[in-house]
Amino acid sequence: MYASVEDRLSEIWRETASRKMHDLEAGFKDALARLLHSDALRSSRHFSISPTASSSVDIVAAYMASEGVRVGLITPAFDNLNLMMRRRGVDVTPIPEAEFLDLDRLRDRVVQDRVGCVFLVSPNNPTGFRLSRAEFTELCTLCAKLGKLLVVDLTFRFYAEEPYDEYEILHSSGVSYFTVEDTGKTWPTHDLKASLLAYSADIAALARQIYEEIFLCSSGFALSLFAELFDITHEEGVAKCILDEARHRRARVDAALAGTQYRSTSGRGAVVLPLAWLDCELSGLSDLQVTDGLRSTGIAVLPGRHFYWNHPGRSSNFIRLSLLRPDDVLRDGLDAIGRHLPTLSS
Incomplete structure (x- = not known):
């Protein structure tokens, strides 16, 4: 299935050299949006592309540190999420998976622990925990009502058998948000990766400023390669x-x-x-x-x-x-x- 891409690597390299980085980034984002069937992501202008998902999470952590936001992080979860937050000086408190299913308990947790940001991994690594569309909508609505940021790590999203458009729900709810996407969990390209970091308009200026302090840009070749892989995956299913x-x-x-x-x-x-x-x-x-x-x-x-x-x-x-x-x-x-x-x- 991917043989055609392997045969075209030299051609992709040459095509990349003739294109502007802005166009390569937009092409990557739009190809991902097609694969997700997400008009909301396709129309979004507020995003950056990092070399890895960990890099995107580090930008989120730097944002939280800059704003003095306390993060409520899902547990269990891969411990590097907590480690990166704490390395940036962010105060982190746990939110057990079960509390994402009980909004009254979650509201109490957020208020009592003075949480300014709720951090969800969906599907969760390692348990596979995932909210339904209705439950995710309720979470977004709650965070918007409470004026809390919502971070959604979607790096394992393609292993969900019943997908829905998180971006449509995020945009409709009016919640302030970050999302983290990743290629490394899905397409086997050795160490070549790319991670889309998307964010709501109200936090876009600072998010982009922090990104540009850390990265100039991602690999144009990687963006072109993954855009092609996205399109093949879309065609094949x-x-x-x-x-x-x-x-x-x-x-x-x-x-x-x-x-x-x-x-x-x-x-x-x-x-x-x-x-x-x-x-x-x-x-x-x-x-x-x-x-x-x-x-x-x-x-x-x-x-x-x-x-x-x-x-x-x-x-x-x-x-x-x-x-x-x-x-x-x-x-x-x-x-x-x-x-x-x-x-x-x-």
Whole structure:
């Protein structure tokens, strides 16, 4: 499917050299909007493009630090989100996933903890938690009513089987927002990445100023390459290009775990992440015991405790296994896990 892009790399390079950066950035954003079927994103003029999603999050953190905003961050979540906020001097408080489903509890949390910004990851890494369209609309409406910023990390968005247009909802609600998009979780291009950082008009001036203090621009070649990949994915379909492979890999995890005391948990809603969040509770072993045992066989997985960033030292029953590995590496790793996990709890 991507062979045509590989054959055109030299041509894409030459075409990029003849175009202005402004046009390349607009082309990247518009191609992503086509793939998302989002007229709201296509018409938006308030965005910047960073080299990585982490770079975009760092700009968000710098904005929060500049404005003295306290951030309510979803938990569990990848701990680098908390680390980047704190490195910028931002005060961070946890918001458990369940509170995003109970707006009364969320309102109380925001008011009591003096939260100025709510930070959601959708779908969430590592659990796959995701709000429905109606629930996301209610969250945006609440944040707008309370005058709170909303940050939405959408870096795993293409693994949601029931997509909706977040940008339409954000624009309609009138909420002040940042969104973070990413190519690195979806298109395998080694270290070549690009991340769209979009924001509402009311915060655009400062957001763009901070961006320009950190970056001149992104790689024009990367923008052209990903615009082409977006268009191919749009033509072929997200299900065929992304979701079918994710489903296949998750099925291989389930097969490898058959007969063990470990369960692969599924996210809330129709989400098929390219990672497995394994529940080890029935084994009687902690996440560190499992990860140490697997490491002795040459298998590296992440202990779940690091995703509970507000209690990093607390024991966890979960481990996270990445499925974004070359096919032979994934095959050998799952075979070894299937053989080794039963012995860990025997």
